[in-house]
Amino acid sequence: MPETFRLAIGQLNPIVGDIEGNAAKAVTAWQSAKEMGADMIGLPEMFITGYQTQDLVLKPAFHAAAIRRIEELATECADGPAVGIGGPWVEGGSLYNAYFVLQGGEVVARVLKHDLPNGQVFDEERLFEAGPVSGPYRIGPLRIGTPICEDAWGPDVAETLAEVGAEVLFVPNGSPYHRNKNDLRKHVMVERVIETGLPLVYLNMLGGQDDQYFDGASFALNPGGELAVQLPSSTECVGLIEIGQTEDGWRVKQGELAPLPGEWEQDYRAMVETLRDYMRKSGFSKVVLGLSGGVDSALVAVIAADALGPENVHCIMLPSEYTSRESLDDAASVANALGCKLDTVPISEPRAAVTKVLEPLFDGLAPDLTEENIQSRLRGVLLMALSNKLGEMLLTTGNKSEVAVGYATIYGDMAGGYNPIKDLYKTRVFETCRWRNVNHRPWMMGPEGEVIAPRIIDKPPSAELREDQKDEDSLPPYDQLDRILEMLVDLDLSLAEVVAEGFDEDVVRKVEGLIYTSEYKRFQSAPGTRLTKRAFWLDRRYPIVNRWRDRG
CATH class of the missing domain: 3.40.50.620 (HUPs)
Structure with a gap:
């Protein structure tokens, strides 16, 4: 009898700094996943802290509280599906952007982000150390490789995971919106599934944080780039993705294809x-x-x-x-x-x-x-x-x-x-x-x-x-x-x-x-919604005093 793995994904809206509130959202999503009969509930990148934290995550009391709360979640969510949740991690005096896998009351895996984005609105090299490429982890019958956000925007991490035995790629993200970003995400993720021959589940965060908007629009692809599941954009939800065993390997079963709005x-x-x-x-x-x-x-x-x-x-x-x-x-x-x-x-x-x-x-x-x-x-x-x-x-x-x-x-x-x-x-x-x-x-x-x-x-x-x-x-x-x-x-x-x-x-x-x-x-201006890749503030950082002019 071919096996089926049920992965619930929580396209949810955390609040930066609200560790307790974000943990409560995680528990509610886990309970929903349990009722769905899911084997695992995945939550977005840095979910326990909210995203982006900027320098707040560097404060020892803050990242220690976030790590402690994730460890407590392992106990709270022991009797049911595994939980994947993003948060900070400290090891050897270094701070990492990490993804924790909780099962049976314990942290059974910890993935460290390898590729740190340092352009546009991102400044992660200022905040985190780059971790080594973490191998896949097993939940039930399935070996899951988890490139964290930027790790999937280049080929290296995904290809390494495929080489060491991953059977599906699950990518938790904090990917902020800019105009036509959905098309770009899909284009890049199609490259990953073609290169690796593995199905891929892309989970994105939801909600506004200062100037940035995380628009959700999570999706799942099969090898070759076929879209199997599309969750709606701008909608908080827990979606269920079924991944079945076939003669050709694990494949995402056809599910909801929510229409996405125009530009x-x-x-x-x-x-x-x-x-x-x-x-x-x-x-x-x-x-x-x-x-x-x-x-x-x-x-x-x-x-x-x-x-x-x-x-x-x-x-x-x-x-x-x-x-x-x-x-x-x-x-x-x-x-x-x-x-x-x-x-x-x-x-x-x-x-x-x-x-x-x-x-x-x-x-x-x-x-x-x-x-x-x-x-x-x-x-x-x-x-x-x-x-x-x-x-x-x-x-x-x-x-x-x-x-x-x-x-x-x-x-x-x-x-x-x-x-x-x-x-x-x-x-x-x-x-x-x-x-x-x-x-x-x-x-x-x-x-x-x-x-x-x-x-x-x-x-x-x-x-x-x-x-x-x-x-x-x-x-x-x-x-x-x-x-x-x-x-x-x-x-x-x-x-x-x-x-x-x-x-x-x-x-x-x-x-x-x-x-x-x-x-x-x-x-000195007020913050405002980022719609393009070149919004004033974090996308474009210029000196105030500047005598240079283009004389070309």
Whole structure:
């Protein structure tokens, strides 16, 4: 009688630092796996601590508590399926990213991560030592090889495991989302199954942590690359994967093939879920934001309503003498469409008072950007006051185009605790608004239908800090600016390569200069959802003081 191995995988959402809470999730998943008749429940990489911990894991009291809790789990989960769980391990004075296998009340295997990622958002060489390649372990009839995340992104570890007797590869991950990441994961894992001739189960973590989003979308492949199981993205669940013995070796039995969303939905859900988790994990339930009547703040309001429910989104219109009637109406239309509370706090009188106080010191100096920024900073002061008084986290609303070139006021409209559109270029802001107007999903807590009027999306963008101001008075048109930024920031191309695409050299040099001189603003900006491989913060780390310019 051919044997079947039942592997449950917990696509779950831990909280960094919540060792007890994460252990409780592990026990609940183990109980579910037991009810399913599973032989083993696998949990993601570094699950007991949450991921990524950054330097928190270096604190001896922290990693000692995590290791101790895993050892206690072995006893708690003795009577039932084996448990695989990620966590830290200390041996010979070195700290490792490890994967523990618990069975019968004991730690029966311990796998140490061999390849440590040290690019993009990862800095594991700073935190951990590289372990030796660990051999497979046996659970029941099956010899399982476990490359931990990065170990499976190159051929060496998987091939070694196959050579020493592994019959299936089980890969626990903390793989953060970026646009089109699912396609990349599958492409790489198909390479592993073709090289080794072994089936592979890929388990990914779920949930938001600071700027990063772990989107789940776990899957299983058979040799040759055939997709046998696909769990849904962005859904917490325990899935059961059956691996059967055949004449050709162990093979994953055909199971659920959940459809995965397209690029626009994936990006939008990442923004919603990271905000939702950032709030939940930091202890907030309500947000406040300045709703200007422009497209950026409108989109942030919709994301917030979808993440938290409209009743938990407090919109504030802060008009000055330069605010148009159209902007007042457009802000009201968004709040009304969402069902969010909207208050109006005029700033003309406070602005006049500040100007009067500064008048003696500004005597003889012509009005300039300083006076414009006073308006933005007054708005920041008032919004932060409301945030403090009402216990509502302030959201900031600058898009990636503005963040890149510094077209934002530090201590003004940049004030806030989180920015869900920080990695979304302005041209994608427009398209995301259009997408949301015609798409609604059950996970969205905001209303269906057109929530951002087309006139808000189509009107010329303006900060409205002076008479008849338009963004294009200071910046190239956004379709041009965003392409230049994509080449300079996302693709790291040279000035000459950008000019060769047909852009004016003086414009490109101006944009390049704005990127570098705005580094100090980004250094002090709120965290925000990572959507690309070149998001500002951990993906792109530049000095604040920097005189280099491309003279090519």
